[in-house]
Amino acid sequence: MGLAVYIHIPFCVKKCNYCDFPSYPGAGYDVGAYLAALGLEMDLYRDAWLGKEVSTLFIGGGTPSILTEAQLESLFGLIHSRFTLEEDAEVTFEGNPGTLDAGKFGLLREGGVNRLSLGAQSLDDEMLKGLGRIHSSAEALRAFELARAAGFKNINLDLMHGLPGQSEGAWQDTLRRAVKLKPEHLSVYGLIIEAGTPFGQAFEEGYMELPEEEVRASMMQWGSEYLSSNGYTHYEISNYARPGRECRHNIVYWQNETYLGFGAGAASYSGGCRRTNTPDVIGYMAKIQRGMVPVAELEKPDLAQQMAETMFLGLRMLNGVERARFALRFGRELDEIYGTQISFLVGRGLLENSSAAIWLTNRGVPLANEVFCEFLP
Amino acid sequence: MGEASRYLRNFCIIAHIDHGKSTLADRLIEYTGALSQREMADQVLDTMDLERERGITIKLQAVRLNYCAKDGQVYTLNLIDTPGHVDFTYEVSRSLAACEGALLVVDAAQGIEAQTLANVYLALENNLEIIPVINKIDLPSAEPERVKQEIEDVIGLDASEAILASAKAGIGVEEILEEIIRKIPSPQGNDSAPLKALIFDSHFDPYKGAVSYIRVMDGKISKGTKMKMMSTGRIFEVTEVGVFVPSMKMVQELKAGEVGFVAASIKNVKDTQVGDTITDAENPAIYPLPGYRKATPMVYCGLYPVDTADYGDLRDALDKLHLNDSSLEFVPETSVALGFGFRCGFLGLLHMEIIQERLEREYNLNLITTAPSVVYRVNKLNGETVLVDNPSNLPPVQEILSIEEPNVKATIMVPNDYVGGIMELNQEKRGTYINMEYLSANRVMLTYDMPLSEIVFDYFDQLKSRTRGYASLDYELAGYKESEMVKLDVLLNGELVDALSFIVHRDKAFGRGKALTEKLKEIIPRQMFEVPIQATVGTRVIARETVKALRKNVLDKCYGGDISRKRKLLEKQKEGKKRMKQVGNVEIPQEAFMAVLRIDD
Numbered sequence: 019m020g021l022a023v024y025i026h027i028p029f030c031v032k033k034c035n036y037c038d039f040p041s042y043p044g045a046g047y048d049v050g051a052y053l054a055a056l057g058l059e060m061d062l063y064r065d066a067w068l069g070k071e072v073s074t075l076f077i078g079g080g081t082p083s084i085l086t087e088a089q090l091e092s093l094f095g096l097i098h099s100r101f102t103l104e105e106d107a108e109v110t111f112e113g114n115p116g117t118l119d120a121g122k123f124g125l126l127r128e129g130g131v132n133r134l135s136l137g138a139q140s141l142d143d144e145m146l147k148g149l150g151r152i153h154s155s156a157e158a159l160r161a162f163e164l165a166r167a168a169g170f171k172n173i174n175l176d177l178m179h180g181l182p183g184q185s186e187g188a189w190q191d192t193l194r195r196a197v198k199l200k201p202e203h204l205s206v207y208g209l210i211i212e213a214g215t216p217f218g219q220a221f222e223e224g225y226m227e228l229p230e231e232e233v234r235a236s237m238m239q240w241g242s243e244y245l246s247s248n249g250y251t252h253y254e255i256s257n258y259a260r261p262g263r264e265c266r267h268n269i270v271y272w273q274n275e276t277y278l279g280f281g282a283g284a285a286s287y288s289g290g291c292r293r294t295n296t297p298d299v300i301g302y303m304a305k306i307q308r309g310m311v312p313v314a315e316l317e318k319p320d321l322a323q324q325m326a327e328t329m330f331l332g333l334r335m336l337n338g339v340e341r342a343r344f345a346l347r348f349g350r351e352l353d354e355i356y357g358t359q360i361s362f363l364v365g366r367g368l369l370e371n372s373s374a375a376i377w378l379t380n381r382g383v384p385l386a387n388e389v390f391c392e393f394l395p
Numbered sequence: 396m397g398e399a400s401r402y403l404r405n406f407c408i409i410a411h412i413d414h415g416k417s418t419l420a421d422r423l424i425e426y427t428g429a430l431s432q433r434e435m436a437d438q439v440l441d442t443m444d445l446e447r448e449r450g451i452t453i454k455l456q457a458v459r460l461n462y463c464a465k466d467g468q469v470y471t472l473n474l475i476d477t478p479g480h481v482d483f484t485y486e487v488s489r490s491l492a493a494c495e496g497a498l499l500v501v502d503a504a505q506g507i508e509a510q511t512l513a514n515v516y517l518a519l520e521n522n523l524e525i526i527p528v529i530n531k532i533d534l535p536s537a538e539p540e541r542v543k544q545e546i547e548d549v550i551g552l553d554a555s556e557a558i559l560a561s562a563k564a565g566i567g568v569e570e571i572l573e574e575i576i577r578k579i580p581s582p583q584g585n586d587s588a589p590l591k592a593l594i595f596d597s598h599f600d601p602y603k604g605a606v607s608y609i610r611v612m613d614g615k616i617s618k619g620t621k622m623k624m625m626s627t628g629r630i631f632e633v634t635e636v637g638v639f640v641p642s643m644k645m646v647q648e649l650k651a652g653e654v655g656f657v658a659a660s661i662k663n664v665k666d667t668q669v670g671d672t673i674t675d676a677e678n679p680a681i682y683p684l685p686g687y688r689k690a691t692p693m694v695y696c697g698l699y700p701v702d703t704a705d706y707g708d709l710r711d712a713l714d715k716l717h718l719n720d721s722s723l724e725f726v727p728e729t730s731v732a733l734g735f736g737f738r739c740g741f742l743g744l745l746h747m748e749i750i751q752e753r754l755e756r757e758y759n760l761n762l763i764t765t766a767p768s769v770v771y772r773v774n775k776l777n778g779e780t781v782l783v784d785n786p787s788n789l790p791p792v793q794e795i796l797s798i799e800e801p802n803v804k805a806t807i808m809v810p811n812d813y814v815g816g817i818m819e820l821n822q823e824k825r826g827t828y829i830n831m832e833y834l835s836a837n838r839v840m841l842t843y844d845m846p847l848s849e850i851v852f853d854y855f856d857q858l859k860s861r862t863r864g865y866a867s868l869d870y871e872l873a874g875y876k877e878s879e880m881v882k883l884d885v886l887l888n889g890e891l892v893d894a895l896s897f898i899v900h901r902d903k904a905f906g907r908g909k910a911l912t913e914k915l916k917e918i919i920p921r922q923m924f925e926v927p928i929q930a931t932v933g934t935r936v937i938a939r940e941t942v943k944a945l946r947k948n949v950l951d952k953c954y955g956g957d958i959s960r961k962r963k964l965l966e967k968q969k970e971g972k973k974r975m976k977q978v979g980n981v982e983i984p985q986e987a988f989m990a991v992l993r994i995d996d
C-alpha cells in the first residue's frame with residue numbers, strides 16, 4: 019500500500035457554533051504564505067515520501083474550499099510537484115456548500131480530486147442557522163448537483179443529529195432527503211458539545227435544549243437501520259458507503275497504520291511516532307520559516323498502548339479486528355492479551371466473537387466507549 | 396535528682412484549633428535557633444500534607460529546644476505539640492503525662508472554646524503548671540482583658556500574669572520562654588533508680604523499626620540497654636536513643652526528666668504499646684507507671700478494598716497506622732455485598748475521615764467506607780443483651796425487646812446571636828436541653844443531652860454553618876437510653892446491599908430513606924439496564940427511585956489528529972470505573988457508600 023497523506027487548510031469564512039477544530043477566519047491571514055509554508059513542511063519530511071507513491075490524499079479543514087481558484091491552483095501545484103499519486107489513488111477534498119461554484123469544481127477535477135466531501139450537516143434551514151453554518155439547505159443541494167455535473171462520481175455528505183431543538187421527525191426527514199440524492203458515502207455524527215465553543219458555553223450556562231439521551235440514541239439507531247436498508251453498508255460507527263466506496267484514507271486511521279499530515283494542527287503517525295503540529299497558524303508558519311519542525315506534541319506509544327489503540331480504532335470498523343491481522347502485527351495472539359476482556363464483553367452482549375475476528379454488536383455500537391475502555395492497559 | 400535536670404523543662408501547648416498553637420510552636424523553634432529562618436517551612440511540626448491542607452495537627456511531635464535564658468544559663472526545653480480537635484482527647488492526655496507544664500493558648504478575640512476547657516481540666520487533673528498565653532493580640536478585634544477575665548471566671552485560673560502575644564508577629568516569644576523557665580517546675584526523677592520510661596507515642600521507620608517516643612521518669616537508657624516492655628515482658632536491645640531537633644538526632648543516653656526516642660529494631664508494631672512502661676531487663680522497676688485514660692472509639696464503620704486482592708495491603712496499612720494512632724481499632728469482618736474488610740473504630744468522624752484519606756493517599760488504597768455507625772445495645776426477648784456496631788448484625792425484629800442508643804453530654808459554645816438557631820438544630824437532632832450559661836455578655840455555653848448517632852450524622856458541619864464557624868463543640872459519653880430505632884435497608888436492582896444499611900430513629904426513617912434514594916440516584920451511574928433503588932424498613936418499601944439505562948456512550952468521530960485526545964478521554968472513563976465496586980450486576984462508585992452521611996435532613 020502506498021502512502022496516506024493529509025493536508026490541513028485551517029481557514030473558514032466564520033467558525034460554526036459547535037466547532038473546536040483548528041480553524042480561523044480566512045480574512046485575517048496570509049493564505050499564500052500558509053500554502054508556501056505547507057510546501058516547505060513537505061520538504062522537511064522529504065525522506066518520508068520521496069520515491070514512494072501516494073495511495074490516499076485527503077485535503078481537509080477548516081474549509082479547504084475557501085481557497086480562491088488561484089490559491090487552489092497553487093495548492094495543487096505544490097502537491098503534484100512533490101507527490102506521485104498511484105493510478106487509482108483516492109483524492110478527497112472537503113467542501114462547504116457556501117464556498118463552491120462550478121468554476122472551483124472544475125479546478126478540483128483538474129487537480130486530480132476524485133472524491134468530494136460536502137459538509138451539509140443538516141438539510142433544515144432552521145437547524146443550519148442554529149449551527150451557525152454559512153449556507154442554506156438549497157445551497158447544499160445545488161452544490162451537490164454541480165458536483166455531479168462536474169463529474170464527481172464519489173461524493174460524501176456530512177450530516178449531524180442530536181442537534182438542539184431537533185425532533186426525531188426532522189432528523190428522519192433530513193436523512194431521507196439526503197439519501198434521495200444518492201451520495202456514495204454518508205458520515206453521520208451525533209453532536210458533541212465541546213468546551214470553549216459557543217455551544218459549550220450555552221450548555222454550561224444551562225440554556226441549551228438538547229434532545230434527551232434516549233432520543234439521541236434512537237436517532238443514531240434509526241439512521242443506521244434506514245441507511246442499511248437503502249443500499250449503504252454501515253462500515254464504521256459513523257460512516258456509511260455503497261459497497262466499494264468506503265473512504266480508504268480514513269480506514270488507514272482506523273487500522274492504526276502510518277500516515278503523514280501537513281499543516282497547522284495536522285497529525286502524522288510514522289516510525290512508531292505520533293506527531294501533532296501546532297494548531298496555531300502563525301506559530302506554524304513561524305517555525306517552518308525558521309526551518310524547524312512545527313510539532314507541538316510528540317508521542318511514542320509503547321507496545322501496550324499500540325495494542326490498545328489498534329483495538330479501539332479497529333473496533334470502530336464494524337467488521338472488527340481480525341485475529342490473523344493482530345497476530346501478524348504484534349506477534350502475539352489476540353486472545354492471549356485480551357481473552358478475559360473479550361469474554362466479559364461478549365457476555366454483556368456488546369461484542370461478537372468468531373474464530374476469525376471480534377466486532378461490535380448492534381447493541382455495542384452506541385455503547386462503544388464501554389467496550390473500548392476494556393482494551394486500555 | 397541529677398544536676399542536669401535543673402535546666403530542663405518539659406511542656407506542651409494546649410489550644411483550640413486555629414488559636415495559633417502551631418504558629419507559636421514555629422516561633423519558639425525559630426527563636427531558639429533550632430532551625431534557621433531558611434529551614435522553616437510554615438508550621439514545621441505539621442509534617443503531613445494532609446494536616447497542612449486542613450490546618451490541623453494530627454500527629455504528636457516532640458522537639459528539643461536549647462534556650463539561652465536571661466540568667467545566662469542554657470536551658471533544654473522539650474516542646475510537645477498536640478492536636479486540638481474534639482476527637483483527639485486521648486492523644487492530648489498522653490502528651491500531658493510527659494510534661495510538667497502547659498502553655499494555654501487562647502485567641503484574644505475568640506476567647507475560651509469548649510475544646511480548650513476540656514483540655515485544661517485534663518491538664519489540671521495531671522497536676523501540670525499552666526501558663527496562660529493570650530494570642531493574636533495584634534488583631535483589631537483582640538480583647539485581652541476580657542479574655543483574661545474569662546480565664547479567671549470560667550477556669551478559675553489566675554490570669555494576672557498571662558502573657559500577651561502574637562505568634563504571627565513574633566510578639567511575646569521571649570517572655571513565654573522566660574515564663575516557662577520561671578514557672579514550670581523542672582522534672583523530678585532519679586537517674587540512679589531503675590529505669591522507668593513512658594511511651595507516649597511512636598512511629599514506624601522502615602530502617603529503624605518501631606520508634607517509641609519516651610519520657611524518662613527514672614533511670615537512664617542508652618544504646619545497648621536491654622529494654623523490657625512491662626506490659627508484655629518482651630525484651631529488646633536498644634540500637635539508638637536520640638532527641639528531636641526537630642529532625643531525629645542520636646544522643647549517648649536519655650536520663651530522668653528527658654524526652655526523646657528509642658529504637659530497638661522492633662519489627663512488629665504490636666510490640667510497642669503506647670502507654671506502656673519501658674524498664675531495664677537487667678535492673679527492672681517493680682511497678683509500671685500509672686496508665687492512661689483509655690480512649691473509647693465512638694464511631695464505627697466498615698472499610699473494604701474496592702479490589703478484593705488488596706485485602707492484605709489494607710490490613711498491613713491499618714497495622715502501620717495503628718502504630719502511630721493507638722486509638723484506631725479494627726477487626727476483620729465480612730459483607731455479602733463487599734466481601735472481606737474491617738470494622739474500624741474511631742474517636743469521631745474527623746478521625747475516621749483522616750484515617751480514610753491517609754489510607755488512600757499514603758498507602759495508595761482504593762477504599763469503600765460504609766456509613767458510620769455507633770454501638771447500640773440490643774436487649775433480646777430471650778434475656779440476652781448484645782452490642783451491635785454493624786447494622787447488618789442487628790438481630791431480627793421479632794427477637795428484639797428494646798434497643799438502647801448511646802447518648803452524649805454535648806457542650807456547645809456559641810455567640811449570643813446564634814443561640815436560637817442552635818437550640819433549633821439540637822431539637823431536630825433529638826437533643827434534650829440541660830443548661831444554658833452566659834460566659835460573657837456575648838458568649839453562651841449550652842449543655843444538651845444528645846444521641847451520639849445524631850452527632851455522628853452531619854452535626855458538626857451543621858453547627859459550623861449555622862453559626863458561621865463561631866460555634867465549638869465538645870462531647871463525652873453519657874450512657875445509654877432506650878429509643879425507637881429501626882434498621883433501614885437499601886436494595887439495588889432488587890438485591891439487598893448490606894453495606895448500605897443503617898440504623899435510624901423511627902421518626903426519621905422516611906425522611907432519610909427518601910433523601911438517600913434520591914442521593915443514590917444521582918451518584919450511581921447509568922448501567923446497561925435500568926436500576927431500581929429501594930429503601931426498606933423490614934418488608935415495607937418506604938422510598939424508591941430509578942436509574943435509567945445507559946443508551947449512548949460513544950465517540951462519534953475519530954480521525955488522525957483525534958487519536959491522542961480520544962485515548963485520554965477513554966483513559967479518564969476507565970479511571971472513573973476503577974472507583975466502582977461491582978455489587979451484583981450494578982457498578983457502584985465508592986462515594987455511594989458514604990452517601991448516607993451527606994444528605995441534608
